[in-house]
Amino acid sequence: MEFRDETCTKTAVLAITKDNVDAPPTLFTTYDTSAGFRGCPIWQVARATSAATTFFKPIRVGRDEVEFVDAGFGYNNPSEVLVDEARRQFPARPRLQVLSIGTGLGDVVDIGNSRMDIIRALKKMATSSKNVAARMEDQYGDSDQYFRFNVDRGLEDVTLSDWEKASKISAHTKNYIRESRRGIERFVRHYTGSVEVHDAPTVAELIGENNNESRS
Template identity: 65%
Template sequence: MPVVRAQGGEISPPHCRALLLINRGRIIAIMLGRLGMTIDECVRAYRTVAKKAFTPQHLLSLPGLPKGAYSAKVLEAAIEQVIKEHCKEADCAAQQTQGISTAETCPHGGKLFRDNACVKTVVLAVTKENVDARPTLFRTYDKSTGFQDCTISQVARATSAATTFFKSIKCGRDGIEFIDAGFGYNNPCEVLIEEAQRQFPGAHQMRVLSIGTGLGEVVTIKDKRISILRALKKMATSSKKVADRLDAKYGDGGQYYRFNVDRGLEDVTLSDWEKASQISAHTLNYLQEHDRAIKQCVNGFVNTSHTQTAAKPEPPAETKQQIPQITRAIYASGRDMITQGGSKYNSDVKGKDVTQGNELKISSSQASRDYTQEGSEFGGNIQVEGSLVQRNIVRV
């Protein structure tokens, strides 16, 4: 399965560890983020889900049909099966470590989508009443009450209800009816960036990897009305305009990378699970042709990761001498956050009897100090009685 090789090393992450937002691969996003599955597990599970879900229930699939061409109930059951097979609850995890499948015994198929312990995961859907409105974001970390009782399978249904494929679904406290966000948001990267900025307002570096599902045919209009309708549909579901805007805005700075197979996948649709080998062949050819660009992308992500985990810089010696001598301070834990040149570092500290750094005097209940030395600013907001020590240090 995919192993990133760069500078002689190999990185095979168990799953995504950042803000995860995917549209056309929404089920995979849920597998990676909410269920914590590995990439290999996702590939195998998605093939099984697709094979079960994309078995036609109608002989014809026309836009005028009242229901989708495929069974939404079968899709939901297939997703719940995946949840059971990869359940992380203690009793199920114990069985799995012994090599015992939990597909038939797991009682947690109806798990809620929200979970603050998992990777921050977001998937999109739009309301059937107004498909031109902004998409609804289903977040694993949301605090609002409107969708707090939605299950994983319900959210997967809502974000997979592509018109003519699956019927819409009502979910949430108010029973809002949703379809997938294919009209206008097949490329959700702009939404991703907005959401990331809300969730990580203090972050100074951004890296976006956008992976397309293959370029479609050129949109042309002929003299027949049906040609106009088809062109409008292609324009509404195209991801190219978003990709072009983001490339113009972030591409030159190495913040945005877009890879999209440029030929061979024009006729592949959402339901073409049996064409997996064809998709793999065209994708492999594309990767080989764009090897240099992919290496640049990998190096960008690896270098960013190394920067963020680098050792914390020390303040100037002159400034250290100005910090008052510390009395004996006993505390349980502290967190330092240091920002330097746009890079952010976090470190957890545990201990007692601290004798260095900007700490509190035991005689005071709260201390706040600012030290300035040759353009460097150090500030602290510290609580006494031993529960927490926090420092923010910014080098300017």
């Protein structure tokens, strides 16, 4: 099945070219796909956008077999890139509604004295999403156009390879959702005021409170 499908909701994902990781990211979209990537199947695009360098091999995509890795170096938070893309796609819309969902705050980046400590610090800086989040907050934070939710404690030591920590991730995420109830409900009010939504779940349903009550 092809990733390009102009009948569905406009969707974009990011990857970067292995031969020039310092270049702007490539956007694979379900619309307006360039001739070089037209006809790419969904699985290839998914592999390109998830090809974390220490876990998956790069993948060659498209007519010219361009080699891609995931956009984690520099674009773990793609909000700015996607806002620019949304403005190009919807130039007549005066307001955008942006929802950014993080994967949990990481540790503070400090630099030790050894060469390996410096390398680790540089990697953390390259993959951090904090600076983008701060810039987005400065630009949109008071406008009710931008909402970001990000588990703020408990996940500092969770890495990409920690699949066995799913229960820990779930517990801290549910606690965060419960503590952020007002902010989430505020986002829902603004969002549902601009689009038609059917059967949207409540915050209680998101964290399973209704299920717990029914069992007691």
